[in-house]
Amino acid sequence: MDLLQEQAAARKRMSWITGGILLGLLNTFAVATYGALGVSRSHVVVDGMLLRLFGSDLPSTNSYLSLVPDQADWLLMIAPGMIIGGFLAALLTGTINTRSVPRLWKSRYGNSRPKRFAAAFAGGFLLLFGARIAGGCTSGLVLSGGAQLAVSGFVFGASIFASGIITAKLLYRKQAS
Amino acid sequence: MIAATITLAQAGSDTVGIVGGTDARALILGLLTGVAFGAILQRVGASSYALIVNMLRLRDLTVMKFFFLAIAVGSLGMYFVNSVGTAHIGIAPFYPLGIIVGGIIFGAGWALSGYCPGTSLVAMGEGKVDAAFTVLGGFAGALALALTWDWIKPVLVDPLNYGSQSIPDILGVAPLLTATVVAAIIVAFVMYLDHAGTGRRPTAGKTQDHPART
Secondary structure (H helix, E strand, O other), X not given: OHHHHHHHHHHOOOOXXXXXXXXXXXXXXXXXXXXXXXXXXXXXHHHHHHHHHOOOOHHHHOOOHXXXXXXXXXXXXXXXXXXXXXXXXXXXXXXXXXXXXXXXXHHHHOOOHHHHHHHHHHHHHHHHHHHHHXXXXXXXXXXXXXXXXXXXXXXXXXXXXXXXXHHHHHHOOOOOO | OOHHHOOOOOOOOOOOOOOOOOOHHXXXXXXXHHHHHHHHHHHHOOOOHHHHHHHHXXXXXXXXXXXXXXXXXXXXXXXXXXXHOOOOOOOOEOOHHHHHHHHXXXXXXXXXXXXXXXXXXXXHHHOOHHHHHHHHHHHHHHHHHHHHHHHHHHHHHOOOOOOEOEHHHHHOOOHHHHHXXXXXXXXXXXXXXXXXXXXXXXXXXXXXXXXXXX
């Protein structure tokens, strides 16, 4: 069952202190080797690669797609690495979870898979549309930008938390738990 | 000191050109760095829908504390490396209109999906099916931005574009000293959040507003 599986996963979690120190050290290692951690550019690079694969000339004619490289670089490889890292960590700790609808979502919006998938898709659309206007996401602009003491990182961080908190409160208004 | 490594770009520090090289060593190290990044996020629970949404509902700040602490440690680490050797630091450009509007759109997507671009990849790796739809939505959103870039850039990115702006440059203080002070402020804030105990632990002697949070 969902609940038991989630509770088991929660018990096995790493503390936020250990995780925070490890992630800070990892970003230090990244900056010492090639550059700061970042994710959202990879979606643009992959879009370009896919379009090229289907014979579209958009990657060379579009003013935004033509900015990004047409080949894999260090930064792009972070993204597939994260999928593998998530998989391996879950596999090794027995926390693989193939659920479609999160329990909390279910308690508010019901069991419907199409409904949850539509929301997840729309959310992803907004995430990348917004991130690419701003020039980065939670990783590149807040985690890395904040650590690099970039003004843009702190302003973006304040914006996403303000908007995220308001949206979450609206989505779960009148919900006790 | 930072100037030598600053990446100036109109569209975001990481958008233009190749980052970190395309040779085998760069690709393999990038992949391994991503594996470690994904594993840490998974172990802490940052790829959990409930932990992210309950953070945004201000009910369980575990992920927020984790994330802020990582910024503090990263800042100290990066500017320490910068002071003793070469750090590949790239200060993202500051254009408040695009940063704030982009951030508001991003925040809505964050609460709706329960993931951010990175954690959606991790959650997909863990097997969570809805996260794969967030990743797909991300590809669509990035493409939509590319197709509308010519309209968005002159309105949100070009006006009030101050280029790379970092706190130590503005204050005229040495970067490592600034990083130390900022890290201390962040750690103090995280300790305050932990002490205030929003979520999880009931506060002794106080009535609890939300009895069932987990």
